[in-house]
Every structure is written in structure tokens, then in C-alpha cells.
Amino acid sequence: MDYNFREIEPKWQRFWRENGVYRVDNGGGKPHFYVLDMFPYPSGAGLHVGHPLGYIASDIFARFKRQCGYNVLHPMGYDAYGLPAEQYAIQTGQHPAVTTEKNIARYREQLDKIGFSFDWSREVRTCDPDYYKWTQWTFVQLFNHYYDSRSGKAMPINYLISEIEAGNRPEISSRQWTNMTETERQSFLMDYRLAYLADTAVNWCPGLGTVLANDEVVNGLSVRGGFPVERKLMRQWSLRITAYAQRLVDGLDEVEYSESLKEIQRNWIGRSEGAAVWFPLDVPATTVDKPTALYMGQVNPQPSDSFEIFTTRPDTIFGVTFMVLCPEHEMIERITTAECRDEVMAYVAWAKNRSERERQAEVKKVSGVFTGAYAINPLTEEKIPIWVSDYVLAGYGTGAIMAVPAHDSRDFAFAKHFQLPIRQVVAPSIDATSDPETWTESLDAKTGVCVNSGFISGMNVKDAMKAVITKVEEMGIGHKTINYRLRDAIFSRQRYWGEPFPIYYKDGMPYTIPEDCLPLCLPDVKDFKPTSTGEPPLGHATRWAWDVENRQVVDNSLIDNKSVFPLELSTMPGFAGSSGYYLRYMDPHNDERYFSHQAVEYWQNVDLYVGGSEHGTGHMMYARFWNKFLFDIGYAVKDEPFRKLINQGMIQGRSNFVYRSKEDSNLFVSKNLPGREENTVPIHVDINIVDNDLLDIEKFRQWRPEFANARFELEDGKYVCGWEIEKMSKSMYNVQNPDDLVERYGADTLRLYEMFLGPVEQAKPWDTNGIEGVFRFIRKLWKLFVDDGDKCIVNDEPADRKCLKTINQAIKKVTDDIERFSFNTSVSTFMITVNELTSAKCHSRQALEPMVVIIAPFAPHIAEELWHRLGNDTTVCDAPWPKCDETLLVEDSFSYPVSFNGKMRFTIELPIAATQEEALAAVKAHSVGQKWLDGKEPRKVIFVPKKIINIVI
RNA sequence: GCGGAUAUGGCGUAAUUGGUAGCCGCGCUAGACUUAGGAUCUAGUGGCGAAAGCCGUAACGGUUCGAGUCCGUUUAUCCGCACCA
Numbered sequence A: 001m002d003y004n005f006r007e008i009e010p011k012w013q014r015f016w017r018e019n020g021v022y023r024v025d026n027g028g029g030k031p032h033f034y035v036l037d038m039f040p041y042p043s044g045a046g047l048h049v050g051h052p053l054g055y056i057a058s059d060i061f062a063r064f065k066r067q068c069g070y071n072v073l074h075p076m077g078y079d080a081y082g083l084p085a086e087q088y089a090i091q092t093g094q095h096p097a098v099t100t101e102k103n104i105a106r107y108r109e110q111l112d113k114i115g116f117s118f119d120w121s122r123e124v125r126t127c128d129p130d131y132y133k134w135t136q137w138t139f140v141q142l143f144n145h146y147y148d149s150r151s152g153k154a155m156p157i158n159y160l161i162s163e164i165e166a167g168n169r170p171e172i173s174s175r176q177w178t179n180m181t182e183t184e185r186q187s188f189l190m191d192y193r194l195a196y197l198a199d200t201a202v203n204w205c206p207g208l209g210t211v212l213a214n215d216e217v218v219n220g221l222s223v224r225g226g227f228p229v230e231r232k233l234m235r236q237w238s239l240r241i242t243a244y245a246q247r248l249v250d251g252l253d254e255v256e257y258s259e260s261l262k263e264i265q266r267n268w269i270g271r272s273e274g275a276a277v278w279f280p281l282d283v284p285a286t287t288v289d290k291p292t293a294l295y296m297g298q299v300n301p302q303p304s305d306s307f308e309i310f311t312t313r314p315d316t317i318f319g320v321t322f323m324v325l326c327p328e329h330e331m332i333e334r335i336t337t338a339e340c341r342d343e344v345m346a347y348v349a350w351a352k353n354r355s356e357r358e359r360q361a362e363v364k365k366v367s368g369v370f371t372g373a374y375a376i377n378p379l380t381e382e383k384i385p386i387w388v389s390d391y392v393l394a395g396y397g398t399g400a401i402m403a404v405p406a407h408d409s410r411d412f413a414f415a416k417h418f419q420l421p422i423r424q425v426v427a428p429s430i431d432a433t434s435d436p437e438t439w440t441e442s443l444d445a446k447t448g449v450c451v452n453s454g455f456i457s458g459m460n461v462k463d464a465m466k467a468v469i470t471k472v473e474e475m476g477i478g479h480k481t482i483n484y485r486l487r488d489a490i491f492s493r494q495r496y497w498g499e500p501f502p503i504y505y506k507d508g509m510p511y512t513i514p515e516d517c518l519p520l521c522l523p524d525v526k527d528f529k530p531t532s533t534g535e536p537p538l539g540h541a542t543r544w545a546w547d548v549e550n551r552q553v554v555d556n557s558l559i560d561n562k563s564v565f566p567l568e569l570s571t572m573p574g575f576a577g578s579s580g581y582y583l584r585y586m587d588p589h590n591d592e593r594y595f596s597h598q599a600v601e602y603w604q605n606v607d608l609y610v611g612g613s614e615h616g617t618g619h620m621m622y623a624r625f626w627n628k629f630l631f632d633i634g635y636a637v638k639d640e641p642f643r644k645l646i647n648q649g650m651i652q653g654r655s656n657f658v659y660r661s662k663e664d665s666n667l668f669v670s671k672n673l674p675g676r677e678e679n680t681v682p683i684h685v686d687i688n689i690v691d692n693d694l695l696d697i698e699k700f701r702q703w704r705p706e707f708a709n710a711r712f713e714l715e716d717g718k719y720v721c722g723w724e725i726e727k728m729s730k731s732m733y734n735v736q737n738p739d740d741l742v743e744r745y746g747a748d749t750l751r752l753y754e755m756f757l758g759p760v761e762q763a764k765p766w767d768t769n770g771i772e773g774v775f776r777f778i779r780k781l782w783k784l785f786v787d788d789g790d791k792c793i794v795n796d797e798p799a800d801r802k803c804l805k806t807i808n809q810a811i812k813k814v815t816d817d818i819e820r821f822s823f824n825t826s827v828s829t830f831m832i833t834v835n836e837l838t839s840a841k842c843h844s845r846q847a848l849e850p851m852v853v854i855i856a857p858f859a860p861h862i863a864e865e866l867w868h869r870l871g872n873d874t875t876v877c878d879a880p881w882p883k884c885d886e887t888l889l890v891e892d893s894f895s896y897p898v899s900f901n902g903k904m905r906f907t908i909e910l911p912i913a914a915t916q917e918e919a920l921a922a923v924k925a926h927s928v929g930q931k932w933l934d935g936k937e938p939r940k941v942i943f944v945p946k947k948i949i950n951i952v953i
Numbered sequence B: 001g002c003g004g005a006u007a008u009g010g011c012g013u014a015a016u017u018g019g020u021a022g023c024c025g026c027g028c029u030a031g032a033c034u035u036a037g038g039a040u041c042u043a044g045u046g047g048c049g050a051a052a053g054c055c056g057u058a059a060c061g062g063u064u065c066g067a068g069u070c071c072g073u074u075u076a077u078c079c080g081c082a083c084c085a
Helices: A005-018 A052-067 A083-092 A096-114 A129-143 A157-165 A174-179 A182-190 A241-251 A259-269 A314-319 A338-353 A356-361 A409-418 A461-475 A574-578 A597-603 A618-632 A697-703 A738-745 A747-756 A768-785 A801-819 A823-839 A845-855 A860-869 A916-925 A927-933
Strands: A032-037 A071-073 A145-148 A153-156 A195-205 A210-212 A230-239 A272-280 A306-311 A322-325 A369-376 A383-388 A400-403 A478-483 A503-506 A509-512 A545-547 A552-554 A564-566 A608-611 A645-647 A651-661 A667-669 A680-685 A711-713 A722-726 A893-900 A903-911 A940-944 A948-952
Touching (some): A005 A747, A005 A860, A032 A052, A032 A597, A052 A071, A052 A096, A052 A608, A052 A747, A052 A801, A083 A096, A096 A738, A096 A747, A129 A145, A129 A195, A129 A574, A129 A618, A153 A157, A153 A618, A157 A174, A182 A195, A182 A509, A210 A230, A241 A618, A272 A314, A272 A369, A306 A314, A306 A400, A314 A461, A322 A409, A338 A383, A574 A618, A738 A768, A747 A823, A747 A860, A768 A823, A768 A845, A801 A823, A801 A845, A823 A845, A893 A927, A903 A916, A903 A927, A916 A940
Parallel strands (some): A032 A071, A032 A608, A667 A711
Antiparallel strands (some): A322 A400, A503 A509, A545 A552, A545 A564, A651 A667, A651 A680, A651 A722, A940 A948
């Protein structure tokens, strides 16, 4: 009887469920292993075949580790807060909680059919109050901690206060502190807190009615929805992830991520070493510029009126011919001369009103304006004009630069455009200078020697950098510093469907809700759009005030700002809930703590994390930050959350086309007919009515009413469709739904086929055609065990040596393959093994039982069925992984390829112990060997035992 | 522009350490069984050639007895970043 997966797969899924086979406990004698998938956002569209790819790979690994004797944590949950459900709510009025619940149920149903070994008793949902209690709790901790640069980690804000009171902080005296009002103190501390409220230039997306983090904006458009984004100054919550920039860079050396992902992260953090230098103003102004980067402890107050710039090229300081401020620079107002005022103010206004997209689209266009003011080059005492231009960014460094047009392409373009002087200060060699006015591009390379540069003239660039830094340090006007491109993460969203902030406002300052009152539950609202006054949707909630005395949420009407205060109206972003979920899985039902110390001591961190590389900057950065913070405060026990990361590649769609005649819209021409290309237009056709690129004409006529009477020009009686690799999407009719495939071929076939497609990490097109081969393989496997009468034909006689060798080779290869995540080659090995055992007519348990055990991680249903048919009553999930018996693999001879001048000509069988002399003799004795030797003596013979014989003539 | 990755039959791929290029599967061809085949089985299948053989891993060059693999240059595709001073 053929393998009946429709009966067998649900049977074992039920067995696993009813026996709690995938339940895992913390502790026990076994070594631990944590295999994690990036949990999905349950979208309305359900899963397509691309989604389970990573889950299948991680499931194979988890099952393999379990069979190898590990206690494996392999949980799953849902990233259930997020924009799509809320957008849907705005359109339809359906509460996001309802649609989310529905989508989760659908996801679960789809996932269950594939036979994953998830421990569902540990499921988490980010929108569940029992879960987001801990998201809120972490926020409170972030609020109550600051980054102490001296100890290099997060410390309680109370420690900072005690240090201030003890007079141990250079930036403020204990006396100043004592004299502050409560609000002033809170305002002061806000500059330190790891979660802080500040006026920030944010990415405001009018289309979504919310601000977005940098990683949620691509090319000036929102990732979700593709709406334009503009810069706007708003009072927002942010997380001070920049405080961890260095540790986020350093940590990359300890983890196993792909080199490209590490590079992406390094790029995103954008560490660059350079110098901060203070340039005095030529015109005395009234106030002293406020030093930046207080929390980093880089306090450098300047006596005279001056401003700070950042440069990575301190060696070019003698080549500065102008200074540039960003349009947002606070000094512009003060320094601009009367004659220039109108023009400068007009420019600043223009620059500020440009959208991000406009600005990015016109990067190559040079714009700017002279302020009329001058700075003094501290090393040359030269007077240098100060310009304003939007090529200097407010968010990086200090928003001010020293421009060295000869050695920076952007400064060069600016200088050319405004005809500012260009002065060469670096040359390939001391006498290789030329007139920069003749240059068409700047000399940006960080190599060469300094020229026209005072005391550093003649030094190479590297030494000159150090010399200039030393000099400005001596002069007290600068220091070596490191800048990061990474920005703090904006943490507020003006949206409904997210975690509420456990924050209320008193005198305009935020205060946290006591930890033991968490969770602060998301209130119900009637309307998911912003309020008429522009408040976020939580502004519609009528019961959204905090009663400090009774420690509860109360009606807004009770707000008196004495004991009842308004609550925060924005909610947390999507990455809040996904930043620490892996820790919660360790101890998901704990009401007392995020997770117990015992649980995290046991599991440590994630050993293997599998997910898409699209989360390489967003989620991965936030999660690493979140974990590092929890590590600092003694919760997490590892600095890095994910020991090893595998990025599964995207599965692309394979679209099919029919060709409609340009003249006759009812006529469809087969692909390879002459004239088809010129006279037809391709139209996407549903891949479900195409098989092997042949169109099912009847189904096509039924597909859409307008095709009901379609006529066809066929080739060989068939309609051949065209195809193309595109993104898998509904609009291209190329979406493959896993449920349909499970229905037709079974879960094991789907699992094997997804792995068989190619390396997990590689992007590859989905092509349903190939699945038949895997399906045939499954049935062939079945036939080794079961005959046509559904009788088990496995016997207890010893297997012959050849079969034992086959199965042992398979054990060795598959074990090795799984360990290096090469699942496609494992499937290939299974096929080879089954082919060989079939042709050897092997039905011996000795060879077949190990086959069941090693295929179990890949195809658990058929494996479980066969395992039981072999007389076992435990689950195959616990069948110990077999060891390869190397003695069976030993050969007594080897078939040597014989090459002449590197070209393989024939093979000869030689004993394993054959020497070079014996090999050469054998070649000389061989008729083909004689032909190639042509009577000559070889000039050289290369003999590599068990590899090759190469004869040079 | 910068950074990273990739490039092998008609298609997905394999070759783990520099050692027989194309395993496994799809597709295709021929045959068997069959009332039938989109079932199953058998054989074949990189190109050219009757064969011997020649050519062949994006292109060119190099190192080597020997290169898909190492090095250099170029091209193409994908991904990331993109005025980050």
C-alpha cells in the first residue's frame, strides 16, 4: 500500500500533542540548547512557503540536538502588536485585538500542519498584558538607569544622584543640585536616563500619523505603507542606544553572524575616530556655546566664544578654507551679520522645510549661504568664513565642520560651486604638489605626506593626525574622540496598537507608575485615528488617568494634577515587545519576574537564532541593546543574546505568463510559436492552474469570467506558459500556500522539499515542479519497510556489508551536514541511500532502523510511523542519534584517477597501501596508460594516496 | 560612490582540505507495462563529434604537476549604506 500521509501525519501530530512530547523543562542532567526562530507578525495574508523555510531548518536542528541528548528549548510566539492590524482597524472599524486573534489562530493552524517541535506551552504574545507587563517593566528600568561611562555599564539613577550629592560629578556641584527645584532636577536627570523624553528631530510620517525610527524609514518613505516622511521637532521618548554603541560594535567579535550582517551592523553604528576641535569665533558674541555629550563625560567648557567641530582628518587642519554649520545649528542666529541675515534666514527656512525625500534626492545639488561671520583657525590664526549648508547634518557630530576642500569631495564640490579657495595640504610625496585650482576632484585618500602644514609638514598622514591631536590637547582646545552614526532610538509612536507607557505627567515631567502596579493595560477606544486636537488615539480613551494615591487607572474627569494625573498618550513601537521575548520564553509564566534567575542561569542565551536578514539592523540592534542593558542590571547572564545567527534566504516567486494577442484579446498564443513575442502581451496567470509550465486550459477558462471563451494557439497540442522569477506576491499570482502542498503531498514532503531547494541562507525561487521528486522519494522510502499489503517487511537478519556501508556513510554525511546547516545535501544523501538500499533489496533492520532515526528531524511523521512499525513504543524524537561505524567505511582498494598533464584519462583500481612505484607500474601496464605515455619516460609523477595519480610528460 | 555577497547543464543545485566538474532532483529523450497516463519501471541526458577526441564552472590574465576552489583585473546580478565630516 502506498504511504498514506493524510492519515498518518495527523495521527502522530495528535500523539505528540497528547503526550506532550515537545514539552521541555528547565534543568535536568542533560546539556541545554536553545534554538529560536524570529517570531512572526501574524498578518492577515497567512503564511506562504517562504515563511516556514527558517522554521523548518531550525526545527531540524532542534530535533537533531534533542536526539543527540540535549535538552532543547524551541519555543514560538507572536509579535502581535503592529501597524497593519491598526491600519485595518482604521479602515474597517474592527478592533485590532480581534483581527490579531483571528490571524494568530490561522497562523497556528498552518504551523501545526507542518509538524514543528515547538513547545507551545511557552508561547508568548507581545500584546498579552502578562507579557507586556515586562516590556513596560524594562522601560521603567531604562528610565531609572543611566549609562555610567566610568564603569562602562548602566547604573541606577539613584546612584547618579548620590554621586552628585557627594560632589563627585564634574558637570554639576552638590550645591547647584540642592538649589534646584524638583522639576529642574527631573529635567537635569532626563539628559542621563536610558529612556528619556526630549525634543528630538524625528521622522514624522503624516500618512501613518506617527513618528518612526531610522530603520523604519527607507529612502524618505515609511517601510510600512510607503508614505513620505518628514523631519520634525517633537517631544518624544527615546532609548539611549548610542550609549552602548561601542559595546554593540565590540560584541560583534564574539558572535557567529554572517560577515555581511556584521558589516551591516558596523555600518549602521558607524564608528569613526577623529578629533573634536574648538574653533574660536572672530566676532565676539554674547553667550558661550553649551558643550555636547554630557552623559559621555566629555565635558570641555571653553572660556571664549567658540564652537566645536568633529573631524576624522585632524591632519588636514592647515587646509581649512571655510567652516560649515548645519541649518539647524543654534549659533547661526547669533553670528549672522546684518547684511547676510535675510539671505541666511531664508536659506535656513528653506532647508528645514524640505522633506527627507527631497533632500536625499538632491544630494548632488550644492546649496549654502555665507553668514558674514568668521572663525579663527586655532593653529594658523587665519580668519575663516563661516557658511551654512545642508550638506552638514544636524544629527552627526556637532553639526559643524571644518571644510578642507582639497581633501574632502563634499567640501571640494562646495568650494567649486561658491568659488572658495582650495589649498593642498596632503600630497602623495613631498614634491608631488600641484595647483588645486586645476583639480577636477579632491584627494581624499588617507595616505601621503603633509605639505604647507606648519609643524606637521613632511609628516605622513597617520603621524600628523596624532601630532595635531596632541597639539590641540596641549592647547586645551580639543581632544581625540570617537563619533558614531548610530542615533538614539525614538521610542514613541502616536498609535493605538502598542504597549502603553507606564508614565504619567506631573508639572510637565514624566513619572513612572510603580512596578507592582504593572501591567498598565491598553484601554479600549472607539476610534483608532488621532483625536481632533491631533493627540494620538489614546486621547480618545476616557479612563486614562493615574491616581497616585489609590494606585490605579481612573476616569479622565478626576484629573486634578494633585493626586490624579494624565497618562502618556503615545505607545511603544513594534521593536519594544520583540526586543526581549527570547528571555521570556525561558520562564514564560512567571508573575513575579521577567524570568527567574534560575531559568536564565540554566539556558544562558540563544544558541541558534534563525530569521530573515531584513531584521539585521532594527530588531537585531534593539535586541542586543535590550539584552546588554538587562545584563548590566543583573538579569541576563550573557552580554550577547544570540550566540549564532543564521539568516534564511528569501524564497522568490516563480510567476507564469500567458500571451494575449494584441489584435484579438480573446486569443492566447503559446510561448514558443513564431511571432508570439511581437504580437502578444504577457499576462500573469495563477501558478495553480499551470503545471510544468503547461496551462490547464479548462481551469484557465474558469479562472476569470473574461477568459471563459478564450481561444488558444497551441504548440504540439499544448499551451506553454512563460515564466519569470519575481517577488512572491498576491498581485503576481505566484503565491504558494503551504497548506495546499501539505494537502497534496504531506508535511514531510513539504519539509524535505523546502530544504532540498538549496542552501538555507541563499535566496532561491520557489518551483513547485520539483516537489514530485521528493514525494517519490518518500514513497520509495516507505516501500523499503512496508509491502503492498501494508505488511512490515523489515527482517532481523544482519545486513550485508555493502548496505551497512551505505547507511554508515549516510549517518556520517548527514550528521556533518546538519552541524553545518547544509540541509539540502542531507536530503540528497537520503535519496542516494534509499536508492542504494532499494536496488540492494535491503530490508534488514540493522540498516533500516538507523535510516528512520536520521531522517526523523527532517520528516518526523513518516519516521514516527516507521519507528513504531519497527516495534518501538517510545517517540522517535528521543531515538538516540546513531554513531557512524568508521570500520565499515574502510576500503581495501581505491579507484585512482590517472591524469596526464593534469587531464584525467582513466581510472585504475589499486590497493589502498599502493606506493608511487606500484602506481606508476600499473599505469605503464595499462593499455590506455601506454597510449598516453607514448613510450616516453614521465618527467614527473605526482602520487597523492587515496586522491590522484598525475603524470607529467 | 562606498561596503558585502554571488556567478557551475534547459532549471534548482553538488563538489566540506587545491586532486575524476556536474552528485541528487526537476525537465527532456527513448523504451517497457498498460484500455489509458500527469501512475510505475528501465536506459540515456553539459556542448561539439560517427568515433578517437576536443571544448567546458561569467570574461581575461596569473600561481601550481594539477584551479569551480587561490591571486589580480574586468563584467553582470543581488543586498546593505549613501552628503556621517
